[in-house]
Amino acid sequence: MSETNNHNMRQDFASRDELIAYVREQFPNAVDRDDHVSEIQGGRKAAEAVLNQVDPVQYAKSRNFLSGQVTRLSPYLRYGVLSLAEVRDAVLSKVQNLNDAGKLINELGWRDYWQRLYAQKGDDIWKDQEDYKTGYTAKNYTSELPTDVETGTTGMVCIDRFSHDLRETGYLHNHGRMWMAAYLVHWRHVSWETGARWFLEHLLDGDPASNILSWQWVASTFSHKPYFFNRENLEKYSNGIYCKACPLYGKCDFEGSYEQIEQRLFPKAEPFDRSGGSKSFQRPKKQKP
Numbered sequence: 001m002s003e004t005n006n007h008n009m010r011q012d013f014a015s016r017d018e019l020i021a022y023v024r025e026q027f028p029n030a031v032d033r034d035d036h037v038s039e040i041q042g043g044r045k046a047a048e049a050v051l052n053q054v055d056p057v058q059y060a061k062s063r064n065f066l067s068g069q070v071t072r073l074s075p076y077l078r079y080g081v082l083s084l085a086e087v088r089d090a091v092l093s094k095v096q097n098l099n100d101a102g103k104l105i106n107e108l109g110w111r112d113y114w115q116r117l118y119a120q121k122g123d124d125i126w127k128d129q130e131d132y133k134t135g136y137t138a139k140n141y142t143s144e145l146p147t148d149v150e151t152g153t154t155g156m157v158c159i160d161r162f163s164h165d166l167r168e169t170g171y172l173h174n175h176g177r178m179w180m181a182a183y184l185v186h187w188r189h190v191s192w193e194t195g196a197r198w199f200l201e202h203l204l205d206g207d208p209a210s211n212i213l214s215w216q217w218v219a220s221t222f223s224h225k226p227y228f229f230n231r232e233n234l235e236k237y238s239n240g241i242y243c244k245a246c247p248l249y250g251k252c253d254f255e256g257s258y259e260q261i262e263q264r265l266f267p268k269a270e271p272f273d274r275s276g277g278s279k280s281f282q283r284p285k286k287q288k289p
Helices: 016-026 028-033 044-052 056-062 074-078 084-093 098-126 147-151 157-169 174-187 192-202 208-219 231-237 258-265
Strands: none
Touching: 016 028, 044 074, 044 084, 056 098, 084 098, 098 208, 147 157, 157 174, 157 192, 174 192, 174 208, 192 208
């Protein structure tokens, strides 16, 4: 608020464009840093409209696909426009069989878990919660964000699109966040802290607890193994929209089986235990308070 000399800010505007112009005028330093404006509408009325559109059954079936029916509630949860309990009750009211709401309720539970862990640890969530399981140590990861990733000029259509969407819209599908994080940490050897800060600079729903601890989960400092992926995984859940348009198709860094990519990325690591879950997705076990 220092840029506004702490005076009371206007709250009534004739249009969203007028609001945007006013905010730009009041916070010129922020505009110089990033002038992109998300299309996501704020406010209680917009939040209720989005909540009313949530379909828990379709969410459970399609949430891992970029084209799936995700809730888009995260910005409103991030800023307290909606509460987790409110969303839970609304979701339960939409189903006859409580099991149909299970997947979405489970994700709300994870958000609550991250928040409770943050409340317990405070700024210590910025520290490695465990040792890396990649065969590398923290000193092997750079604190510099690669320019080609930041500007979306790697030549890899998927990574460049994720970078563009992050900066232009302030939103990425959760799978896109996982792929981008894995690429930066495991293929480019960028520290998870650097990636987490980059996301927080741009994500409209950038929640410190969920964002930081999820980056640690990808890196393996908050999980029993690193998260990584291959082209088959990316192509499946993106419906091939990036791979079909990519000049590197068939010869990109993501080609090969999980076993082959594991050997390339983590030659010094102990073999990963893949029992009991997907090769590309394994949550950390909850810790006792």
